[in-house]
Amino acid sequence: MSLFPTARELMEPWMIANFVLSIVLSLVIVYQTFRGYRRHGSRPMLFLALGVVLITIVPTVVSLVAAQYVSAVVFGSTIAPLSQSIRVVGLTSIVYSLYVRR
Incomplete structure (x- = not known):
């Protein structure tokens, strides 16, 4: 046991705060x-909202939940590509919102 906290122990509160803040700002x-x-x-606003959810909230929640219940191998081979695919769909939704007409 060390008298001084490790870098990981110092970063953990910042990582949690960053995670919570990013989710709260996304929800706003x-x-x-x-x-x-x-x-x-x-309709463009609806697709913009959907895109923001798919880029920020859904992949984060999927990764967070999966990290607790699946192995690193399954996470790397299945969950990470799934999260990336969700982000691509979110970006597509945002691009669509820029070009769709009412």
């Missing part, structure tokens, strides 16, 4: 874009 953005959709019936 999604909420505002969904409000814009509901208020104006704007």
